[in-house]
Amino acid sequence: MTALVDTFGRIHNNLRISVTDRCNLRCTYCMPEDVTFLDKSALLSFEDITRFVEVAATLGVNKIRLTGGEPLLRRDLPSLVKMIAAVPGITDIGLTTNGLLLANQAGALFDAGLRRLNVSLDTLDAGRFFELSRRDGLPLVLAGLRAAKRAGFDPIKVNAVAIRGFIEHDAVPLAQFCREEGFELRFIEYMPIGADVWEREKVVFAHELLEWLEAGVAPLAPAADYDPRSPAMEFEYADGRGRVGIIASVSRPFCRSCNRIRLTAEGKLRNCLFALDEVDVKPLIRAGDDAGIRAALLANVLDKWEGHEINSAKFVKPLRTMHAIGG
Numbered sequence: 001m002t003a004l005v006d007t008f009g010r011i012h013n014n015l016r017i018s019v020t021d022r023c024n025l026r027c028t029y030c031m032p033e034d035v036t037f038l039d040k041s042a043l044l045s046f047e048d049i050t051r052f053v054e055v056a057a058t059l060g061v062n063k064i065r066l067t068g069g070e071p072l073l074r075r076d077l078p079s080l081v082k083m084i085a086a087v088p089g090i091t092d093i094g095l096t097t098n099g100l101l102l103a104n105q106a107g108a109l110f111d112a113g114l115r116r117l118n119v120s121l122d123t124l125d126a127g128r129f130f131e132l133s134r135r136d137g138l139p140l141v142l143a144g145l146r147a148a149k150r151a152g153f154d155p156i157k158v159n160a161v162a163i164r165g166f167i168e169h170d171a172v173p174l175a176q177f178c179r180e181e182g183f184e185l186r187f188i189e190y191m192p193i194g195a196d197v198w199e200r201e202k203v204v205f206a207h208e209l210l211e212w213l214e215a216g217v218a219p220l221a222p223a224a225d226y227d228p229r230s231p232a233m234e235f236e237y238a239d240g241r242g243r244v245g246i247i248a249s250v251s252r253p254f255c256r257s258c259n260r261i262r263l264t265a266e267g268k269l270r271n272c273l274f275a276l277d278e279v280d281v282k283p284l285i286r287a288g289d290d291a292g293i294r295a296a297l298l299a300n301v302l303d304k305w306e307g308h309e310i311n312s313a314k315f316v317k318p319l320r321t322m323h324a325i326g327g
């Protein structure tokens, strides 16, 4: 099988699909408050997305993650999960959500074949939740998490962006909550991809988080099954009660083993979260031009750079903010 291999030998089997750029929160680190969303008519339909996945699967893509914007705002998302699950070669479907609409949808998503679930939650404090997301919603997220557990999702990962000025207060309570509830907590280092002014000083690095958790929760050790090529550094509590991951995209970029490509809600193909160029595949999908889609995928991956330049003076922030790319 022809595979999506770039000039650095990286094989791309992981496709992240944004199903909408809309969101019911306005997280400061992700998007501006005033934003013009895509017209609904510009979005790829479920049939369009599935067609693209079918072609990508012939090039070795087997992992899909649905994201956004807030993916649960897209009507009848379980149908898309079902359609993708039926594509030969797709073995793994995940969803990243802010959880606000999860309580009503968790069961249907599980029944449709979704198994990997990441719920974003930066704080258990309602005031800081509002400060970070400019909206209320903490009780809904907690209800969503409970419903996901009842529906059978296991493990459920809780994603928290680690921003100085916030996470100092929240790291330990979040870790205790996740340990009690059986969720896997993953901290994500704060990246320059939102509409706000990113400052390196606001990035809380992995070693600080580990120190706080060791002092405030319990001793940690690298997880026995930790794979150094994976994006998250994985740790286990020494008492066996749970694990914690840290995605250190800034201090320890995983570009060297990156296996990800991305499709935006309106059908733009991107070979990196921080890519400055993208390819419009919607006309190819709409024309039923599978050979054209394959060629676009192969060429886009061949064009991929060695890695983002967040840590160098050469870094140029993409024009799109995170919500419009798909996190």
Ligand code: SAM
Pocket: 023, 029, 030, 067, 068, 069, 070, 071, 096, 097, 098, 099, 118, 119, 120, 159, 160, 161, 188, 189, 190, 191, 192, 193, 194, 322, 323, 326, 327
């Ligand atoms: N709305 C969904 C959610 O919040 O989970 C899915 C889309 S969101 C863009 C995906 C993930 O990106 C979330 O976990 C969010 O916290 C993370 N994210 C957004 N902006 C970020 C930033 N500047 N740095 C690090 N992570 C960020």
Ligand code: SF4
Pocket: 023, 024, 025, 026, 027, 030, 031, 068, 069, 070, 098, 120, 133, 322, 323
């Ligand atoms: Fe919405 Fe997710 Fe971005 Fe927050 S991080 S504004 S929930 S897309």
